[in-house]
Amino acid sequence: MIRxxxxxxxxxxxxxxVYEKNADIGGTWFENRYPGCKCDVPSHNYQFSWRKNPEWSSFFASAGEIEAYLCKLCDDEGMRTAIKTSHKILGAAWSEPKAVWELQVQN
Structure with missing residues (x-):
């Protein structure tokens, strides 16, 4: 979306x-760190079409490898400046007069 x-x-x-509830980017791949955690679809399906990774270490990449891919992508594209970590969306409401979403954010 940022790109x-x-x-x-x-x-x-x-x-x-972009508001991220965790302390860093990566979503589920940041949160889930149990032994053996990996993607349940082929790794090449879990990538952006504009940022392919031909170097996945296995057909089903590990959580850490996917998280590293996402972090590198954000760093290379300069996206981190638009991402606020440790922020949780509590609510969202559309404001018709302003034509914007108004958010309740906890940080």
């Missing part, structure tokens, strides 16, 4: 913020 917005809209037309 698409940056590549298609003028920077002044939007405020781009």
């Amino acid at each position: 698409t917005l940056r590549n298609t809209l003028p920077p002044s037309s939007f405020d781009n913020v």
